[in-house]
Amino acid sequence: MSLVVVGLDLKMLSRSHNLEPKIRFEWANQEQITLLYIQPGKPIQNGYVERFNRTARNEWLELNLYEDIERAQLLASQWQWTYNNERPHSSIGGVPPRQLL
Numbered sequence: 001m002s003l004v005v006v007g008l009d010l011k012m013l014s015r016s017h018n019l020e021p022k023i024r025f026e027w028a029n030q031e032q033i034t035l036l037y038i039q040p041g042k043p044i045q046n047g048y049v050e051r052f053n054r055t056a057r058n059e060w061l062e063l064n065l066y067e068d069i070e071r072a073q074l075l076a077s078q079w080q081w082t083y084n085n086e087r088p089h090s091s092i093g094g095v096p097p098r099q100l101l
Contacts, residue, residue, distance in 0.1 A: 055083075 028035050038045040060079040066072040085098040092100060 059083075 043050045064075050088094045
């Protein structure tokens with residue numbers, strides 16, 4: 001099985017996983033993961049993720065205080081369920097994604 005990871009920022013990946021670039025690429029090859037990156041300064045190449053990140057930031061991340069990681073994960077899961085099951089999406093005709101399944 002192969003996994004493709006799209007739109008990762010190399011600096012973000014290095015910071016979050018403490019991996020040096022050579023180790024990161026060796027790991028990805030071992031795991032049969034293809035890393036694809038957007039060009040610097042070209043967020044439109046990753047428009048869907050950028051749009052989702054903005055929505056998540058505006059509707060969830062900036063509206064809550066987090067005492068610990070467990071609370072943050074709980075609130076994220078609740079928001080994600082609402083986003084997929086109840087919140088209308090203008091890009092698909094004003095219905096929640098769940099209705100299209």
